[in-house]
Amino acid sequence: MDHLACFTPGDLGSSSRAPDLGAYRWRLLAQGDSWFSNAKSKLDAHANLLQELVFPDPACAVNCAGTGDALAHMVDLESAPDFVRLLSAPDSPVWSGILLSVGGNDLIDAAKTPAHDGAGNEVPLHLRLLRRQTEWGPPSAGVARYFSEPGWATYAEYLRTNVRHLLTLRDQGPSAGKPVFMHCYAVPMPRPAGSEDLELGARGPWLYPALKAYALPGADWAAISRLMVFHLAQLLKSMAADTQQFPGLHVFDSTSVPLAPAAPGSSGSSGDWHNEIHLNHSGSFKIARAWSEHIQKVLNPPVPVGRHR
Template sequence: MPMDHLACFTPADLTGRTPPDLGAFRWRLLAQGDSWFSNSRDKLNAHANLLQELVFRSPVAAINCAGTGNALSHMVDLESSPEFVRLLSGPGAPLWDGVLLSVGGNDLIAAARTPAHHGSGEPIPLQLRLLRHQTEWGPPSAGVARYFSEPGWVTYSDYLRANVKHLLSLRDQGPSAGKPVFMHCYAVPMPRPAGAENGTDLGAGPWLYPALKAYGVPAADWAAVSRLMVFHLALLLKGMAADKENFPSLFVFDSTAVPLALATPGSTGISGDWHNEIHLNHSGCFKIARAWSEAIELVLEGKHLIQPTTGRKGRGSSSSNS
């Protein structure tokens, strides 16, 4: 069956001289997110946009509020995104069939980049950072978890849960109350000296590479530490999706289940399915988006899976929490 790419528009398109006919599409979605969603020309020139690679069996349109401005650097920035909030729950907001979100990854990176000490030399408490200083490492028997701040993870988890609950409350204040919200997990980056050509919301990068060096984490453990953090985030997001009482109609796609070509350690540019240290290139976006598309479409058609499905190849490698 022929597949249609997601038709992406901006809020400005809705008020332009020739606004899109959203009635021509079977489903209409509202999108917001970080640099994985951004329509900013410098970001599109630098690396891929995950939305560009979503495909469906029926025509689907999205109004993407990541737009041409700065993509979200923190979850709390959702509230300072007036176009998104207006289109989601403001006066005269349209009825959306669902909401697409790419959030939480930049917060994870920012937490991992928090240093062990202030510039004055005063220690930053463990509950405010994700990595441990060498003097705080656990025993070698703990593996790479000895570098990880569990108190910091509790703080991050509470923060992310509160912000996602707030976003769902915004949805339920408007005409799209109860409609599905689709979030994705993140792929596991290889910490390496590969920054962004045109800069990002968190600076030009690299991002994890200098943080792990500053904390003295052995290079042989960098990939495993990155995996530990991304898998913690995936479990957190999937746990929220499974908690239907507190997070109703939230659906999380497990991007970690999609096989990707890892970047080569030490590489400084495009490598594997990665454009730089934390952003996918077009092949990486293609692999994740094609699998996520199927999970989204199952929900929109009312056929979403009760149990996550993993271990299959290609589009079938998706997993959805219902």
């Protein structure tokens, strides 16, 4: 098994280091959030999923995620011109598949939406994921009592619309119909563990201040995080199952991979987590190796018994 060879769009245009894409059996185009980021400080601290993907035959990826948080929001395609060009331009390469890491940052931002805006006006439930204490449901609902289903419906439609747009871009170019691979996210432990990214400045934590601002019981934080991440996983899997609206979409359920959770209240690397929402090297290894198998089965499906290639 060989690690995925990773290049950048800049490498393709370089006279001195341009890779020979023809030397690889599988050529992938990658774009995503910080789980794919090329930032050196991120790679040194907690790696990324692409680094840990492995294949039985030579495979490469041109990673457009860059050094920042490209596609921090799905609508940020305008800030990802290399990805759009390499995906949809008539003269772009024919990719074996597209790797996407998207939706997680949007989910966190939706959870961070406050109950009141800067002017003190109440933000309606359909525009946020969490409920104020006076809006909580009955205790019999469990942690779902804190969750805004109207807000979730808004987020879900937003994500569906933008993934459909990405698939449309794919089908405008030479890679029309090629598989698009997305992963779900692992369940983070809300805790005071931010990042000290030398390129982006200190950031985070992310969920921890949001749950505190809504005065949600600390004993329920882990379950609230799990509820939101499982909602996202179910949404992504339902999209992949809808082959008419989302043709060629393949979703790997990362929630099925056993990870060592971070210790509640910890502020540094803990378990398989580098900070509150980013995996460390061991966590990236576990998710990526399982995702590799999922991708391989699509790119190189097993030959039925009695048949030859």
